[in-house]
Amino acid sequence: xxxxxxxxxxxxxxxxxxxxxxxxxxxxxxxxxxxxxxxxxxxxxxxxxxxxxxxxxxxxxxxxxxxxxxxxxxxxxxxxxxxxxxxxxxxxxxxxxxxxxxxxxxxxxxxxxxxxxxxxxxxxxxxxxxxxxxxxxxxxxxxxxxxxxxxxxxxxxxxxxxxxxxxxxxxxxxxxxxxxxxxxxxxxxxxxxxxxxxxxxxxxxxxxxxxxxxxxxxxxxxxxxxxxxxxxxxxxxxxxxxxxxxxxxxxxxxxxxxxxxxxxxxxxxxxxxxxxxxxxxxxxxxxxxxxxxxxxxxxxxxxxxxxxxxxxxxxxxxxxxxxxxxxxxxxxxxxxxxxxxxxxxxxxxxxxxxxxxxxxxxxxxxxxxxxxxxxxxxxxxxxxxxxxxxxxxxxxxxxxxxxxxxxxxxxxxxxxxxxxxxxxxxxxxxxxxxxxxxxxxxxxxxxxxxxxxxxxxxxxxxxxxxxxxxxxxxxxxxxxxxxxxxxxxxxxxxxxxxxxxxxxxxxxxxxxxxxxxxxxxxxxxxxxxxxxxxxxxxxxxxxxxxxxxxxxxxxxxxxxxxxxxxxxxxxxxxxxxxxxxxxxxxxxxxxxxxxxxxxxxxxxxxxxxxxxxxxxxxxxxxxxxxxxxxxxxxxxxxxxxxxxxxxxxxxxxxxxxxxx
Amino acid sequence: xxxxxxxxxxxxxxxxxxxxxxxxxxxxxxxxxxxxxxxxxxxxxxxxxxxxxxxxxxxxxxxxxxxxxxxxxxxxxxxxxxxxxxxxxxxxxxxxxxxxxxxxxxxxxxxxxxxxxxxxxxxxxxxxxxxxxxxxxxxxxxxxxxxxxxxxxxxxxxxxxxxxxxxxxxxxxxxxxxxxxxxxxxxxxxxxxxxxxxxxxxxxxxxxxxxxxxxxxxxxxxxxxxxxxxxxxxxxxxxxxxxxxxxxxxxxx
Numbered sequence: 001x002x003x004x005x006x007x008x009x010x011x012x013x014x015x016x017x018x019x020x021x022x023x024x025x026x027x028x029x030x031x032x033x034x035x036x037x038x039x040x041x042x043x044x045x046x047x048x049x050x051x052x053x054x055x056x057x058x059x060x061x062x063x064x065x066x067x068x069x070x071x072x073x074x075x076x077x078x079x080x081x082x083x084x085x086x087x088x089x090x091x092x093x094x095x096x097x098x099x100x101x102x103x104x105x106x107x108x109x110x111x112x113x114x115x116x117x118x119x120x121x122x123x124x125x126x127x128x129x130x131x132x133x134x135x136x137x138x139x140x141x142x143x144x145x146x147x148x149x150x151x152x153x154x155x156x157x158x159x160x161x162x163x164x165x166x167x168x169x170x171x172x173x174x175x176x177x178x179x180x181x182x183x184x185x186x187x188x189x190x191x192x193x194x195x196x197x198x199x200x201x202x203x204x205x206x207x208x209x210x211x212x213x214x215x216x217x218x219x220x221x222x223x224x225x226x227x228x229x230x231x232x233x234x235x236x237x238x239x240x241x242x243x244x245x246x247x248x249x250x251x252x253x254x255x256x257x258x259x260x261x262x263x264x265x266x267x268x269x270x271x272x273x274x275x276x277x278x279x280x281x282x283x284x285x286x287x288x289x290x291x292x293x294x295x296x297x298x299x300x301x302x303x304x305x306x307x308x309x310x311x312x313x314x315x316x317x318x319x320x321x322x323x324x325x326x327x328x329x330x331x332x333x334x335x336x337x338x339x340x341x342x343x344x345x346x347x348x349x350x351x352x353x354x355x356x357x358x359x360x361x362x363x364x365x366x367x368x369x370x371x372x373x374x375x376x377x378x379x380x381x382x383x384x385x386x387x388x389x390x391x392x393x394x395x396x397x398x399x400x401x402x403x404x405x406x407x408x409x410x411x412x413x414x415x416x417x418x419x420x421x422x423x424x425x426x427x428x429x430x431x432x433x434x435x436x437x438x439x440x441x442x443x444x445x446x447x448x449x450x451x452x453x454x455x456x457x458x459x460x461x462x463x464x465x466x467x468x469x470x471x472x473x474x475x476x477x478x479x480x481x482x483x484x485x486x487x488x489x490x491x492x493x494x495x496x497x498x499x500x501x502x503x504x505x506x507x508x509x510x511x512x513x514x515x516x517x518x519x520x521x522x523x524x525x526x527x528x529x530x531x532x533x534x535x536x537x538x539x540x541x542x543x544x545x546x547x548x549x550x551x552x553x554x555x556x557x558x559x560x561x562x563x564x565x566x567x568x569x570x571x572x573x574x575x576x577x578x579x580x581x582x583x584x585x586x587x588x589x590x591x592x593x594x595x596x597x598x599x600x601x602x603x604x605x606x607x608x609x610x611x612x613x614x615x616x617x618x619x620x621x622x623x624x625x626x627x628x629x630x631x632x633x634x635x636x637x638x639x640x641x642x643x644x645x646x647x648x649x650x651x652x653x654x655x656x657x658x659x660x
Numbered sequence: 661x662x663x664x665x666x667x668x669x670x671x672x673x674x675x676x677x678x679x680x681x682x683x684x685x686x687x688x689x690x691x692x693x694x695x696x697x698x699x700x701x702x703x704x705x706x707x708x709x710x711x712x713x714x715x716x717x718x719x720x721x722x723x724x725x726x727x728x729x730x731x732x733x734x735x736x737x738x739x740x741x742x743x744x745x746x747x748x749x750x751x752x753x754x755x756x757x758x759x760x761x762x763x764x765x766x767x768x769x770x771x772x773x774x775x776x777x778x779x780x781x782x783x784x785x786x787x788x789x790x791x792x793x794x795x796x797x798x799x800x801x802x803x804x805x806x807x808x809x810x811x812x813x814x815x816x817x818x819x820x821x822x823x824x825x826x827x828x829x830x831x832x833x834x835x836x837x838x839x840x841x842x843x844x845x846x847x848x849x850x851x852x853x854x855x856x857x858x859x860x861x862x863x864x865x866x867x868x869x870x871x872x873x874x875x876x877x878x879x880x881x882x883x884x885x886x887x888x889x890x891x892x893x894x895x896x897x898x899x900x901x902x903x904x905x906x907x908x909x910x911x912x913x
Contacts, residue, residue: 008814008825014770018763020830025762025823030830037832148807160807164777 038077038125045073046118053111070114074121075101094120096266097312100303109304112643116307119647149181150174152225163232170228176418177390180217184226186210190419191222192391204392206419220391222418269306273299276630298632305625305639310618310646315611317654322607325658330590331600338586340611341569342604345550348498348597349542349563352510352520354556354573355594357485361392361468363400364482369460370451371477376406377428378479382472384408385424385435389416393470396483411435417442426474436473443471443478451476487520490595495524497598504552504601507545509538511559538563554597556581571597603657610657614650621646701829701837703879708747708841710872714895715743716849717865721899725906736853740846744839751838755831762823769816773809780816781806787819844868862899869895 013022020026021034052066075098082098085091097120104113150173151161158173163181166172174180176191192204195217204220207213213226277299319336326333333339353359366379383401386394387408401408414424421438423446436446447455455478472479498504507528510517517531530541542563545551553560553567561584564570570585573592582588589596625642628634634642719739723732773780784802793801805812817823829837845868852861869891877887 009810010766010770010813011810014767018767020759023759023763024766024825025759025828026830027826027828030828030833033830033832147809159803161803162807162809162812164809165806 036125038121041073041077042118042121042125045070045114046122048073049111049114049118052114056111064110067110067114070118071105071110074114074117078117078121091263091267091270096269096303097307099270100300100307103300104304106300109300112304116304119313146179146181166228166231168228168231172226172228174219174224174226176219176221176223178219180213180215180219180224180226182215182226182228182232183212183230184215184228185212186224187227188225189222190417191224192220192419194218194220194392208419221389221416265308269303272630273302273306276302298630301629301634301639302626305629305634305643306622307643308618308622310621310643310650311615313647313654314614314618314650317651318607318611318614318657321654321657322603326600326603329596329599330593331596332588332590334586334588336607338569339604339607341550341586342552342601343608345504345552345568345601347505347507347545347549347551349507349509349545349551349553349567350526351553351555351560352508352512352517353485355554356491356508356520356524357487359485359556361396361483362486363396364484364486366400366472366479366481369458369478369480370454371474371479373474373477375479376404378472378474378477379404379481380406380408381411381426381428381433381435381474382437382479382481384411384426385414385422385437388414388424389422393468393483397470397481400481433475434473437470440469440471443473446473447478448476451478487523488594490593492524494594494597495526498601499525502598502601505549509533509541509553509555509563511538535559535562539566542566552597552601554594555585560584607657610653614653617653618646618650700879701834702875704751704829704834705837705841706872706875706879708751708838709845710841710869710876710891712740712743712747712842712845713849713865713868713872714898716740716845717862717869717895717899718902720849720853720861720865721903722906724903725910733850733854736850740850744842744846747842748835748839752831752835755829755834758828759831762828765821765823766813766817769821770813773812773816777806780812783820784812784815841872865899866892866895 008024010024013019013024016022019034020037021031023031023034026034048066049070052063052070055063055066078094078098078101082095085095097116101113101116101120104110104116147163148160149163149166151159151166152171152173153159166182171187172181172184180193186207186209188209190206190208193207193213194204195214207224212229213219213224215230215232277295316336319339322339323333323336350356366375366382368375368378371378379397379401383397383406386397388411409426409428411424411426414422416422417438420442421436423434423436426433426435434446436443444452444455460480468483470481470483472481495506499506505528506526507530508517508521508524508526509530511533512531514531517529521527521529530537533541538560539562542551542553543566546566546568550568552569552571553563554571554573555561555564556573560572561581564572564581564586565584569587571587571589572581572585573589587600621642625634625639629639716736716739719736720732723735781802784805785798788798788801805815814825817825848864848868849861852864856864870888873888873891874884876882877884880887
């Protein structure tokens with residue numbers, strides 16, 4: 001017999017941008033050679049540079065050989081990048097740094113040039129390593145959405161087909177527990193489906209013939225025959241992907257601005273160096289050091305002095321220190337630029353379910369309506385029946401019985417009616433009870449005539465906002481269990497701190513009903529509550545809110561992904577959050593601890609303050625060194641000392657952010 | 661889906677592993693490695709071992725007639741260092757070049773699958789027809805392959821382009837093997853040149869060429885004896901030629 005080997009999964013490789021570390025062509029064992037290669041290479045270069053420096057006074061040839069190795073390791077990639085930049089007519093800081101480093105060899109300052117390259121490469125590779133760790137792309141959506149569907153042909157045969165080959169009007173079969181592969185209409189079968197990817201709500205909804213079901217929804221209990229209404233190219237999930245992509249493109253990119261300024265700076269410095277090197281000897285040829293013979297020396301001194309090494313590391317080192325500090329606290333940042341964005345935000349919006357509330361249904365009460373048996377016994381019997389079901393309500397029943405330390409009796413003849421409820425028999429003390437659990441309509445249809453009459457005389461709630469009801473019929477005894485999604489303990493204090501101490505405007509965006517949303521909003525003191533929202537509605541509101549003031553959006557579901565992407569800063573919950581929301585967000589709370597939000601915002605403000613100090617220091621050193629350098633008053637060694645001294649100071653200042 | 665014992669000719673491997681190895685064999689059999697290093701760290705080691713030994717032997721033989729003894733050793737040491745740097749670098753560059761080509765091919769094939777599904781279906785039908793499938797069985801086979809894009813891409817890479825997944829070594833691993841090969845050759849030949857009787861240097865050089873030839877023949881599944889003799893006679897021809905020409909030039913000076 002042949003081994004059933006699954007096909008190779010290429011999606012992750014393509015989503016990573018064809019990263020070598022997961023190349024499908026390399027043997028699994030040898031892929032690890034690619035891990036953080038850039039970082040390893042720059043660290044090796046730094047190590048060799050240190051040895052080279054110490055040997056420079058005792059063994060010059062070995063020192064020079066090591067220096068040459070450093071240039072090979074970090075200079076070659078820098079030269080390739082520079083040539084690529086020049087090929088696309090882009091003159092940026094990278095070009096300036098490489099030029100200064102390589103030219104410094106010509107005037108016998110190889111060490112300074114190598115140091116410049118190592119620092120530059122190290123900073124770039126560390127940023128790269130951090131970004132790679134948090135990088136996620138949208139591939140998780142393809143995990144959420146099945147690539148295949150069970151297609152039913154005209155003669156009733158069931159075939160597995162790629163969703164891309166299924167046309168509108170085709171009939172497909174979705175079994176219990178599977179994910180709906182395409183937007184479709186139910187033509188046969190009843191089942192409860194979980195639409196959490198669209199609405200964020202974890203409470204299942206019953207779908208009957210004629211109802212539409214969106215792609216990505218999980219079919220919980222019954223088997224459904226569906227008629228496809230949209231192809232995979234324009235399904236609901238594809239629309240969410242498009243929304244995310246558009247939101248990503250529309251997001252303001254501070255990094256672009258920095259690069260743009262960097263480009264202008266590089267061109268300016270190189271032009272000044274060239275201009276002064278050429279022109280000054282013409283006007284001041286009689287003054288020593290300003291003659292023709294000193295022009296190249298001065299131009300290079302100026303280039304080194306003006307090389308924005310301190311300026312370049314001013315922001316990344318501060319960001320990296322903060323990123324590291326955040327990581328220790330269980331907060332993952334996708335790049336340091338996020339901290340910049342956080343500090344500019346004056347508004348904050350929260351998704352409800354899973355963010356402000358736990359997102360997990362909990363049984364809050366199990367109450368007799370009409371019963372002669374003990375309530376705990378009723379709960380034990382109900383939980384025993386629910387043990388046979390995979391459903392959020394069933395889990396809540398079992399958890400509630402466990403909290404009460406109830407031992408569950410054995411049941412038999414279990415039967416599920418998908419979309420309605422379950423039934424079973426339980427024998428206790430030689431008495432056999434028939435048990436029904438489900439909606440009131442389902443349970444009441446099994447009432448005896450006498451019980452129905454008694455029930456008609458009673459008044460009780462069958463539905464309430466923010467609560468799910470499940471009725472239990474055990475023989476002639478009726479119970480009602482209520483389930484709700486509880487507000488997290490830290491939500492209230494966090495919202496109060498954000499509003500009162502940090503003076504931020506808080507809002508709540510949810511796909512849930514208005515009553516439920518209002519109830520949670522008023523408990524937490526949030527006045528701006530937007531309810532009944534679909535992903536596109538959330539995206540629109542987030543666009544409006546973030547257009548006037550910076551907005552932090554905190555969410556967890558796939559339905560939040562476009563909004564997380566569009567907001568100035570998207571924050572998602574790592575444990576309960578969907579992979580898509582995590583991909584779309586800029587910040588991930590690994591511990592799902594909402595109180596970390598206030599710490600993060602304070603950290604972002606602190607980071608910005610350190611960056612401002614660093615920039616002032618770096619610019620100060622450049623101004624101090626460049627003007628005299630161009631006039632020949634600062635020798636090359638002093639330019640290097642000022643330059644490197646400034647760099648070290650900036651680095652040390654950034655390290656202060658490592659404190660928790 | 662089972663763990664039944666694999667047939668004896670699988671040599672303890674699963675059918676898939678066996679297939680992968682068989683394809684690798686096919687790839688080696690069909691590729692001519694002139695100027696291009698064969699994939700794999702063992703091949704890189706063997707290639708580097710032989711090239712280095714041969715280069716040092718040639719240098720040693722020409723220096724007998726052209727330079728005095730003290731200069732010979734310095735030249736050999738300096739040449740060895742540059743050679744030890746070059747061989748791994750060449751190996752890594754070739755490895756990365758191959759990986760870039762493979763990644764480009766896979767990207768192109770994915771694009772084809774994404775945008776030209778009907779043509780891909782036709783290609784598959786054509787391929788499976790050639791394998792003897794026909795009628796309903798052919799249609800069902802194509803349907804099964806078309807139902808999963810990952811499987812389809814793998815099939816197209818392997819059957820249309822003749823590529824095999826997860827068989828290549830990382831360029832750096834290959835470079836490391838090349839480094840070991842050139843270092844071994846250099847170390848042994850230099851030690852013999854510096855400390856052992858004169859004639860032992862070519863003996864060790866030829867021994868290294870022999871070992872490398874046997875290893876290469878084993879990897880290529882070629883006849884070891886003829887591989888060994890051809891390589892040794894070529895090496896002897898190179899060494900003798902440089903020695904004789906060296907003599908000629910020294911007389912002309």
